[in-house]
Amino acid sequence: MNAVLHNDRLLRALLRQPVDVTPIWLMRQAGRYLPEYRTARARAGSFMALCQTPERACEVTLQPLVRFPLDAAILFSDILTVPDAMGLGLSFSEGEGPQFARPLRSAADIARLAVPDPEVELRYVLDAVRLIRRELAGRVPLIGFAGSPWTLATYMVEGGSSKDYARIKALLYDQPSLLHRLLNVVAQAVTIYLNGQIAAGAQVAMVFDTWGGILAPRAYREFSLAYLAQIVAGLTREAEQRRVPIILFTKGGGAWLEDLAATGCDAVGVDWTVDLGEARQRVGARVALQGNLDPAALYAAPERIREQAAQVLTDFGAGPGHIFNLGHGVQPGVDPDRVATLVAAVHELSGSRLPGGNA
Numbered sequence: 001m002n003a004v005l006h007n008d009r010l011l012r013a014l015l016r017q018p019v020d021v022t023p024i025w026l027m028r029q030a031g032r033y034l035p036e037y038r039t040a041r042a043r044a045g046s047f048m049a050l051c052q053t054p055e056r057a058c059e060v061t062l063q064p065l066v067r068f069p070l071d072a073a074i075l076f077s078d079i080l081t082v083p084d085a086m087g088l089g090l091s092f093s094e095g096e097g098p099q100f101a102r103p104l105r106s107a108a109d110i111a112r113l114a115v116p117d118p119e120v121e122l123r124y125v126l127d128a129v130r131l132i133r134r135e136l137a138g139r140v141p142l143i144g145f146a147g148s149p150w151t152l153a154t155y156m157v158e159g160g161s162s163k164d165y166a167r168i169k170a171l172l173y174d175q176p177s178l179l180h181r182l183l184n185v186v187a188q189a190v191t192i193y194l195n196g197q198i199a200a201g202a203q204v205a206m207v208f209d210t211w212g213g214i215l216a217p218r219a220y221r222e223f224s225l226a227y228l229a230q231i232v233a234g235l236t237r238e239a240e241q242r243r244v245p246i247i248l249f250t251k252g253g254g255a256w257l258e259d260l261a262a263t264g265c266d267a268v269g270v271d272w273t274v275d276l277g278e279a280r281q282r283v284g285a286r287v288a289l290q291g292n293l294d295p296a297a298l299y300a301a302p303e304r305i306r307e308q309a310a311q312v313l314t315d316f317g318a319g320p321g322h323i324f325n326l327g328h329g330v331q332p333g334v335d336p337d338r339v340a341t342l343v344a345a346v347h348e349l350s351g352s353r354l355p356g357g358n359a
C-alpha cells in the first residue's frame with residue numbers, strides 16, 4: 001500500500017506533536033446537510049444500501065472533502081453494522097431512526113450471540129476502507145470507527161433509539177452479570193472489527209460512546225469505561241510504520257475525562273458542555289483533545305461562527321494536542337456554506353497564532 005501521506009496534521013496532533021495549523025474534521029461530515037449526500041442516498045435506495053455498497057460508501061466519504069479542506073476523512077458507515085452482523089436485523093426507516101428486527105429480549109438471546117468475522121459478515125465495510133484509501137491517495141488520513149459496547153448494547157436491548165432506556169437500565173440493575181456477558185461479546189466483536197479496519201487501511205480508530213453519559217458514575221466505570229479500556233488494550237497500535245492513534249469519545253462524559261485518559265488511548269473527544277481549557281488542565285500531557293464547538297453554533301451567522309471558532313481555539317490555548325471538531329455530529333439542517341466558514345476560520349485563526357505568525 002502507498003503509505004505517503006501529504007497532510008499528516010491530524011496524526012501529528014493526535015500524538016501531541018506540533019502542527020502548522022490546527023487540524024479540523026467534523027463528526028457526521030458526510031450526511032444529510034449535504035445535498036449531494038441526499039442525492040446519493042436516494043440513488044442507492046436506502047441508508048443501508050449506501051453503507052453496504054463499497055463504491056457508494058466511498059463516494060459519500062469523499063463528498064465533504066470535495067467541498068471543504070478538511071484534514072481527515074471518516075469512513076462512511078454506522079456503528080450499528082456490528083449488531084446487524086451479529087444477526088439482529090438492522091433497518092432505518094425514514095424519520096424513525098434505527099430499528100432491529102430481532103432485539104435481545106432474553107438470556108438465551110444473549111447466550112446465542114457470536115463474534116462476527118469482519119472479513120465475512122462485515123466485508124462490505126473493509127472493502128469500503130480499502131477503496132477509500134486507494135481513492136484518497138494519501139491526501140488526508142482515514143479514520144475508522146466503531147460504537148462502544150455500552151452504546152451498542154443500548155440499541156441491541158432497546159431495539160432502536162430510546163427516550164428512557166428502561167430495558168437496558170432494568171437489565172443493568174437486575175441482572176448485571178448478564179449485561180456483562182453481553183458487553184464482553186460486543187467488546188470482542190468491536191476489537192476484532194476495528195483491527196480489521198486498521199489492517200484494511202484505517203489510520204486512526206475512534207470509538208463512539210454516545211450513551212455513556214446517561215450512566216451514574218459507578219455504572220459508567222463498570223459498564224462502559226471498563227470495556228473501552230479492554231478495546232484499547234486489544235487494538236493494533238502500529239501499521240504502515242506509523243502509530244495508529246485511538247480516540248475515545250463519551251458524549252456527556254465530561255466528568256470522567258481523567259478516567260478516559262487513563263485507558264491508554266491517544267486522544268479524548270469532548271462535547272460542548274466542557275470548557276476545553278479546564279479539560280486540558282485535567283488530562284495534562286497524557287492525551288490530545290478533540291472538540292468541542294456546540295454543533296448548533298453552525299446555525300449562526302458567519303461572523304458569529306468565526307468568533308465561536310476563535311473562542312474554542314483560545315480555550316484550548318497554545319501548544320500541540322488539539323484537533324478541532326464539533327461536540328457532536330453536524331445537524332441535518334445546517335447550511336454547508338457555514339461549514340465552509342468554520343473550516344476556513346479554524347485554519348486561518350490557528351495559523352496566525354503560531355510563533356512567527358502575524359498575530
Ligand code: CP3
Nearest residue numbers: 027028029030031047074075076077078079097208210329
Ligand atoms: O461521521 C461520519 O460522517 C461518518 C458516518 C457515521 C454515521 N453514523 C452515518 C449516519 C458515523 C460515525 C455514525 C456513528 C453513529 N451512528 C453513532 C455514534 C455517533 C453519534 O452520532 O452519536 C450513533 C449513535 C449511530 C446510530 C444512528 N445512525 C442513529 C441513531 C441514526 C438515526 C439518527 C440520525 O442521525 O439520522 C443513524 C443514521 C445515520 N448514520 C445517518 C448517517 C449519515 C443518517 C441516515 C440517513 O441518511 O437518513
